[in-house]
Amino acid sequence: MKTRSVTDSLVQCIPALLLMSPLSGFLGAAPALPAATESLPEGWQEVSFSGQTRYRQTGECWQATSSNAASGLVFESQVDLTQTPLLAWAWRAEIQPDWPSGSERQKEGDDFLARVYVIHKGWLPWQSRAINYVWSREALVGEHWANPFAGQAHMVVVQGPTGLGEWQHFRRDIRADFLRYHGLEVERVDAIAIMTDTDNTASDAQACYQLPVFMEAP
Numbered sequence: 001m002k003t004r005s006v007t008d009s010l011v012q013c014i015p016a017l018l019l020m021s022p023l024s025g026f027l028g029a030a031p032a033l034p035a036a037t038e039s040l041p042e043g044w045q046e047v048s049f050s051g052q053t054r055y056r057q058t059g060e061c062w063q064a065t066s067s068n069a070a071s072g073l074v075f076e077s078q079v080d081l082t083q084t085p086l087l088a089w090a091w092r093a094e095i096q097p098d099w100p101s102g103s104e105r106q107k108e109g110d111d112f113l114a115r116v117y118v119i120h121k122g123w124l125p126w127q128s129r130a131i132n133y134v135w136s137r138e139a140l141v142g143e144h145w146a147n148p149f150a151g152q153a154h155m156v157v158v159q160g161p162t163g164l165g166e167w168q169h170f171r172r173d174i175r176a177d178f179l180r181y182h183g184l185e186v187e188r189v190d191a192i193a194i195m196t197d198t199d200n201t202a203s204d205a206q207a208c209y210q211l212p213v214f215m216e217a218p
Helices: 009-019 176-183
Strands: 045-049 054-058 061-067 070-078 087-093 114-120 129-135 145-146 153-159 168-173 188-197 202-216
Touching: 061 087, 061 188, 087 114, 114 176, 114 202, 129 168, 129 176, 153 168, 153 176, 168 176, 188 202
Parallel strands: 129 153
Antiparallel strands: 045 070, 054 061, 061 202, 070 188, 087 168, 087 202, 114 129, 114 188, 145 153
């Protein structure tokens, strides 16, 4: 995401999204823009910040194409993690972008080929917490760090630089992850999101997502 004075923009907007019904408001100065996508998955909303990543359905997935842009798709729905604690999704990309040398752990390098957000709403907007599962260009699976824009979001690497040209499937225990990365015992989450963004690095990237869904533990 592009460098901003307060927080990662998608995380910044989530509390306001969750506090308003319907999904019509955003925290701070980042308004929703007209969707660059002709049609969206049912129940999802596009959140646009710097330019617009284009999302379109192609075959079995939703393809994200980003050129020096940052926008994501957000789905607001309160999920009971005591019933469905697992989140499953898949993504695929054919080409690794020509990323510049800046570290993705710093503001100037905070762009990712693919990411999935999970958001837990606090009583106040700044009490909200998010986990951001990412496809890293430099880190190994299992590495994690605080988001450089927002301490309430934590970055977790689920895929490293390899794996191009094949579907990568993931399943995470969200309750366990919130306890591990935020020290919180949560019984619900309030929104999920996907995003491919390249605005901070002025790069081009394309990835395809099979949208995340919650499921029961086996």
